[in-house]
Structures are given as C-alpha cells and as structure tokens.
Amino acid sequence: MDALRFALTIGPRTDRVRSLLVVAVALLEQATGIGLAVLLGLLSEAASRGSTSGLAALALCVAVFVMLTQGTFIAGYFTRLRLQEEIQNEVERRFVDVVGTTPTLEVHERSSRSDKAAVVRGARGEIGPAFDRLMWLAGAALALIASAVLMASVVPVLAVLPLFAVPTVLATRSADRKRGQAVRRATPRTRLAGHLFTLATTAAPGREVRLFGLADELRRRHREEWDLAGRDIARTDLLARVPVALAWLFFVLAYATAVVLMVRAGLAGDASLGLVVAAVAVSSQITGQVQSLLTLTFWTLESLRATRAFLDVVEDGAEERAAVVPAGPATVPSRLDGGIRVEGLSFRYWNRDRPSLRDIDLELPAGAVVALVGENGAGKSTFVKMLSGLHRPNAGRILVDGTDLAQFAPEEWRARITVAFQDPVHIEMTLRDAVGLGRLEHRDDPERILRALRTAGGDRLLASLPEGLDTRLGRKSWDGKGLSGGQWQTVANARAAMRQAPLLRILDEPSASLDARAEEWLFRQYADLSRPEGGVTVLVTHRLTTARAADLIVVLDDGRVAEVGTHDTLSRAGGLYAELFRLQARYFV
Numbered sequence: 001m002d003a004l005r006f007a008l009t010i011g012p013r014t015d016r017v018r019s020l021l022v023v024a025v026a027l028l029e030q031a032t033g034i035g036l037a038v039l040l041g042l043l044s045e046a047a048s049r050g051s052t053s054g055l056a057a058l059a060l061c062v063a064v065f066v067m068l069t070q071g072t073f074i075a076g077y078f079t080r081l082r083l084q085e086e087i088q089n090e091v092e093r094r095f096v097d098v099v100g101t102t103p104t105l106e107v108h109e110r111s112s113r114s115d116k117a118a119v120v121r122g123a124r125g126e127i128g129p130a131f132d133r134l135m136w137l138a139g140a141a142l143a144l145i146a147s148a149v150l151m152a153s154v155v156p157v158l159a160v161l162p163l164f165a166v167p168t169v170l171a172t173r174s175a176d177r178k179r180g181q182a183v184r185r186a187t188p189r190t191r192l193a194g195h196l197f198t199l200a201t202t203a204a205p206g207r208e209v210r211l212f213g214l215a216d217e218l219r220r221r222h223r224e225e226w227d228l229a230g231r232d233i234a235r236t237d238l239l240a241r242v243p244v245a246l247a248w249l250f251f252v253l254a255y256a257t258a259v260v261l262m263v264r265a266g267l268a269g270d271a272s273l274g275l276v277v278a279a280v281a282v283s284s285q286i287t288g289q290v291q292s293l294l295t296l297t298f299w300t301l302e303s304l305r306a307t308r309a310f311l312d313v314v315e316d317g318a319e320e321r322a323a324v325v326p327a328g329p330a331t332v333p334s335r336l337d338g339g340i341r342v343e344g345l346s347f348r349y350w351n352r353d354r355p356s357l358r359d360i361d362l363e364l365p366a367g368a369v370v371a372l373v374g375e376n377g378a379g380k381s382t383f384v385k386m387l388s389g390l391h392r393p394n395a396g397r398i399l400v401d402g403t404d405l406a407q408f409a410p411e412e413w414r415a416r417i418t419v420a421f422q423d424p425v426h427i428e429m430t431l432r433d434a435v436g437l438g439r440l441e442h443r444d445d446p447e448r449i450l451r452a453l454r455t456a457g458g459d460r461l462l463a464s465l466p467e468g469l470d471t472r473l474g475r476k477s478w479d480g481k482g483l484s485g486g487q488w489q490t491v492a493n494a495r496a497a498m499r500q501a502p503l504l505r506i507l508d509e510p511s512a513s514l515d516a517r518a519e520e521w522l523f524r525q526y527a528d529l530s531r532p533e534g535g536v537t538v539l540v541t542h543r544l545t546t547a548r549a550a551d552l553i554v555v556l557d558d559g560r561v562a563e564v565g566t567h568d569t570l571s572r573a574g575g576l577y578a579e580l581f582r583l584q585a586r587y588f589v
C-alpha cells in the first residue's frame with residue numbers, strides 16, 4: 001500500500017504539469033478503441049438509413065478522432081519519457097542520500113539489508129515509470145468498464161463480463177508475487193554472480209584474472225550461480241502459471257458466450273443495429289483490453305516491487321538512524337585530555353558464528369601513537385571500524401575522555417577523526433578535488449591541499465603531474481592521468497591529512513603499496529604531527545619494524561587483545577609479538 005501511495009504521489013510531487021499531461025494521454029489512448037466502436041455503430045445506423053451526408057460527417061469525425069488520439073499519443077510520448085526520467089533522478093538522489101548517509105556500514109555488510117539495496121540498484125529503472133504505468137493501468141481499467149457498459153446495453157447480463165477477467169488478473173498477480181519471492185530468494189546467488197561478472201570483466205582484477213588463468217573458472221562459477229538461481233525462479237514460474245492458464249480458459253469461454261448472446265439479441269430486434277455493431281466491435285477488443293490490463297498489471301507490479309524495496313531501504317535507514325543517533329547528543333571535545341578507553345568491546349558480523357572481536361579492554365592515551373598488529377583476520381580492521389563508529393558494538397563501549405562514543409552524533413564524531421585505508425577509493429576527479437574532499441569546507445583552499453599533499457609525501461607526485469592540482473586523475477570515468485597503486489594511496493593519505501589536529505587518526509595499512517622507506521617516513525611524519533596535537537593515532541601495519549617506533553603496540557589475535565606494551569617490553573616478554581618480530585627480522589633486517 002505504501003508503495004502504491006508513493007508511486008501515485010511521486011509524479012505530481014516531481015512535476016505537476018507533466019503528470020497531468022500523462023494522465024490525459026493515458027485516458028485518451030485507452031479511449032481510442034471504444035470511440036471507434038461507437039463511431040462504427042453510428043456509421044452502420046447512417047448507412048442503414050441511406051444518409052449520405054450523415055455518413056460523410058461521421059467519416060470526418062472518425063478521421064478527426066483518430067488524428068486527435070494518435071497526435072496526443074505521439075506528443076505525449078516525450079512528456080511521459082521526461083516525467084519518468086525526472087522521477088528516476090529524484091529516486092536515485094534519495095537512494096544515494098539514504099545509502100550514503102546511514103551512520104553504520106550495515107546497509108553494505110548485513111545481507112538482510114544489502115540484498116534489498118542490491119534489488120534497488122538492479123531494478124531502480126522500474127521505479128521511474130511507476131506513475132506512468134499506474135495511469136495507463138487506470139486507463140485500461142476504465143476502457144474495460146466502458147466496454148462492459150456498452151455490451152450491457154445490448155444484453156444486460158453482459159455487464160458482468162469483465163468480472164470473468166478478474167481471476168486472470170488475480171492469478172497473474174499471485175504468480176508475479178511468487179516470482180518476486182523467488183527472485184528475492186535468489187538474490188544472494190545473483191549478487192555473487194554479479195561479483196564474479198565484475199571480477200571477470202573489469203580492469204582492476206584484469207591482471208590476476210589473466211595471470212592465474214581465471215576466466216574459465218569465473219565463467220563456470222558465474223554460470224553455476226545463475227543456473228541455480230534461475231532453476232528456482234523457473235520452477236516457481238511454472239507452478240504459478242498453471243492457475244493463470246486455467247483462469248484464462250474460463251474467460252475465453254465466457255467471452256464466446258457473450259458474442260453469441262449479443263448477435264441473438266440483434267437478430268431478435270432487442271437492440272438497434274448501431275448498438276449491436278458497436279457492442280460486438282467493442283467485445284472484439286475485450287481480449288486485447290484484458291491482455292493490456294494484464295501486461296500493465298505485470299509491469300506495474302514490477303514497478304511497485306522495486307518501489308517497495310526502495311521504501312524498505314529508506315525505512316531501514318531511518319530505523320538505524322533512530323537507533324544509533326542519540327536524541328540529545330553529547331558534545332565532541334575539541335581536544336583530548338585523557339584519551340580513548342575501550343571497555344569489554346565485542347562484535348560479531350551478522351553472517352558469522354564467531355565474534356570478530358571479543359572482550360577488548362584498552363587504554364589509548366591522548367597524543368599516543370598506537371600500532372595495531374596481528375595476523376590476517378585477527379580483527380584489526382574490524383576494530384578500527386568500531387573506533388570510527390562504522391559499526392556498533394554488541395557489548396562493551398568506547399569512551400572518549402569518559403564519554404561513550406554512542407552518545408555523540410555520528411557525523412560530529414566523524415568530523416573530528418580522519419582515516420586512510422589500505423584499499424583507498426580511486427576518486428576520479430582533479431587532484432585538487434580528490435584531496436580536498438577530505439575536508440569539504442577547505443576543498444577550495446590550495447594552501448591547505450598542498451600542505452596535505454606534503455604531509456602524505458605527495459610532493460613528487462604533484463611535480464610529475466602536467467597540470468598540477470588541476471590534473472584529472474583516473475582513466476575509468478574520463479581520459480585522465482592513470483596512477484599507480486602507490487600513487488592512489490598517496491592521494492588517499494593526503495585526503496586524510498586534510499583534517500588537521502583530529503582527535504583520532506586511523507591509518508589502516510596506509511602504506512601497503514609503499515616501500516619500507518616511504519612507510520617509515522610517513523609514520524614519522526604522522527607521529528610528529530600527532531604527539532603535539534594530542535590526538536590518538538592508530539596505525540594498522542604488518543611491518544613490525546615500523547610498529548617498533550610506536551608508543552604502544554597492541555597485538556590482536558583471533559579477536560582478542562593478546563599483548564599490549566612497547567617494543568622493548570613485548571620483545572622481553574617473549575610472546576606472540578616477539579615471535580612475529582623475530583620471524584620478520586630474519587627476512588628483512
């Protein structure tokens with residue numbers, strides 16, 4: 001019902017004039033058949049009376065009527081398209097708003113929500129035409145009713161003929177609903193197939209796909225996923241279409257009886273010749289009208305289904321916001337006094353049995369540079385997501401100078417932290433924008449951008465670019481300058497450096513694509529910045545030679561804190577850190 005209300009109101013809310021035109025065109029177009037049938041009846045009356053002038057006038061009426069309806073249809077075609085595009089744009093903007101601004105990452109990482117978002121991404125083209133389809137559906141329904149009235153004026157009982165079409169509509173609706181459920185059931189598989197398709201056909205994975213000869217394997221798995229998904233949908237379709245066929249047969253029998261009754265009434269003189277001709281002409285359109293009603297019902301349901309998924313995403317986003325954003329948020333401090341304290345923090349991803357973080361207790365003092373180390377899958381990235389508020393803990397809390405992070409408005413907290421990730425987004429804009437986006441308020445301040453680039457060691461990159469800050473980056477969306485992995489990382493690091501004196505600076509392997517010397521330099525650079533600024537810097541790294549210079553080293557193991565200390569104390573303790581350091585030193589030092 002919500003989806004229907006949304007589809008009916010989004011047209012006038014987006015563009016009132018075009019919506020009115022669409023309503024007019026939909027009604028006129030559907031009236032063509034009825035109008036012609038009535039004119040045909042009048043023509044037969046005139047012919048039977050031998051009225052040449054009447055015939056000529058009616059012929060003129062037919063011509064004008066046809067030109068009017070066809071002309072309206074052609075002129076209205078572009079109005080309809082334009083309105084659909086406007087609605088589509090409006091919906092896409094709202095979708096970006098909702099998905100791009102939810103406080104946590106659940107919409108991307110929790111499958112019960114990410115599947116709905118995937119349905120909207122895949123079927124969003126169906127939402128734009130929803131209003132248009134509804135209007136055409138209404139026009140088709142009105143045409144069917146008008147036909148029934150005309151037939152009933154010959155044989156009254158024929159008023160019920162459209163009722164015989166109801167089972168066909170209901171059966172089709174139920175079949176489509178079942179299809180929708182099957183499509184939703186298949187979403188995890190189609191999503192995986194989509195991922196395999198992207199792997200096989202996009203540039204970034206292109207090297208590995210070729211080097212490892214993965215194309216056949218990807219194609220096989222892609223096909224396997226589609227086949228499994230398609231099998232369930234096809235089986236559901238087949239079973240659901242049996243009632244549709246039976247309902248259709250029922251209607252055809254009723255229709256044949258109706259024609260016989262009308263012809264009999266004409267022969268018996270119960271109705272005028274013109275009326276019988278018009279009614280029979282109209283009855284010949286009933287199957288077409290029902291067919292168009294069914295087709296329009298199918299497409300309208302597709303539109304409403306996509307609209308429903310869109311509204312679900314919107315509602316989930318609003319629910320999340322209500323649950324996560326405090327009504328009276330606490331003020332985020334402008335400077336850290338004590339630091340960040342983590343108490344009994346645990347977190348489990350929705351699709352996993354085991355928690356990824358368990359009972360984490362940590363003290364991260366203001367001004368400290370903390371290295372977070374541990375083997376793959378230990379929970380480092382999950383922990384920094386919790387610190388940046390991208391997920392909510394299942395248990396425990398994070399205290400910022402004694403205030404629970406959950407008490408802050410997420411946007412306020414994020415405005416006071418900065419993050420650089422190991423797999424940064426390639427923002428294909430000019431260098432000025434790709435860096436400046438790190439602090440929107442200062443995106444037009446070249447001094448600030450140049451300073452951020454210097455902090456991230458991007459001087460050489462800048463010098464190598466022909467148009468300096470105005471150089472367009474990236475080759476996917478435009479013919480810009482292609483950058484290496486390390487250069488993209490430098491741009492992302494500079495973006496993170498746009499935020500000065502943050503309370504928390506998270507560097508999640510920001511030097512994974514940089515050489516050891518560059519990493520060492522970058523680390524010292526951040527350490528020199530952080531200590532006087534008084535914020536906490538958390539550096540996730542696998543290079544323990546870099547970690548050794550940190551004020552505090554936290555070793556995570558299987559979601560727990562295994563050890564905390566400085567390089568010296570941990571080396572002496574002879575635990576996991578000492579073992580990992582020895583192993584790395586053997587190869588790299």
Ligand SMILES: Nc1ncnc2c1ncn2[C@@H]1O[C@H](COP(=O)(O)OP(=O)(O)OP(=O)(O)O)[C@@H](O)[C@H]1O
Nearest residue numbers: 109349352356374375376377378379380381382383
């Ligand atoms: N989005 C996710 N959904 C489900 N499980 C996840 C997700 N992200 C991480 N995990 C799981 O959580 C655990 C911790 O992963 P995390 O990425 O935090 O480890 P990490 O220490 O950062 O690893 P690495 O050094 O490889 O980057 C792993 O078992 C991982 O499989």
